[in-house]
Amino acid sequence: MEWTSVDLADCPVIRALDVVGQRWTLVVLREVYNDVGRFEDLQRHLGISPSVLSRRLAEMVDAGLLEREEYREEGRRPRHAYRATAKAWDLYPVVVGLMQWGDRHLRDGDRPAVALVDRRTGRRVVAAVVTDDVPACDPAEIDAVVTAA
Incomplete structure (x- = not known):
């Protein structure tokens, strides 16, 4: 098809x-x-x-x-x-992806960006297309952090 x-x-x-x-x-x-x-x-x-x-x-x-x-x-x-x-939380990766795309392509250099950080590991969280066996981060364990411009 x-x-x-x-x-x-x-x-x-x-x-x-x-x-x-x-x-x-x-x-x-x-x-x-x-x-x-x-x-x-x-x-x-x-x-x-x-x-x-x-x-x-x-x-x-x-x-x-x-x-x-x-x-x-x-x-x-x-x-x-x-x-x-739960239906709304299933949209969380979409909202994260839009946020990160906007920061990457539309952010005015003088405005701060928002980073998402895994509270357990301290590592940045990114939206990505991955295979279905890759574990997702728990949104309850993610903090939004405003970063300097």
């Missing part, structure tokens, strides 16, 4: 982009991966309007990427935080 005979309706890239291809989706995941999950913190850190963020978070919950958790600080009304699901 030739590649050009594959029907676009069967393309997993197109199906994936239907879920994660909207503006803010991967950026929200980046924040949640880095333990920024409270609505107010997401809104403040991203500089996104509350209505756009609310809509995107609801879509991500509906798509099974995020779980919504209620919390209440003493004396305040209930609020929500968001946590990545």
Whole structure:
């Protein structure tokens, strides 16, 4: 079978982009991966309007990427935080790859880069295409470190 005979309706890239291809989706995941999950913190850190963020978070919950958790600080009304699901964590290598590609090809030399470091070994983590027998790093053991420009 030739590649050009594959029907676009069967393309997993197109199906994936239907879920994660909207503006803010991967950026929200980046924040949640880095333990920024409270609505107010997401809104403040991203500089996104509350209505756009609310809509995107609801879509991500509906798509099974995020779980919504209620919390209440003493004396305040209930609020929500968001946590990545296993489905979202499966996208982690994609987000890492985009981040590293952006640092390599689009970063202004005056801006800091972000390095990912395996907490156990201190070695840098990179996104790569490897054979299926190469063990993956545990995202829970990876720290994001801002490096000098």
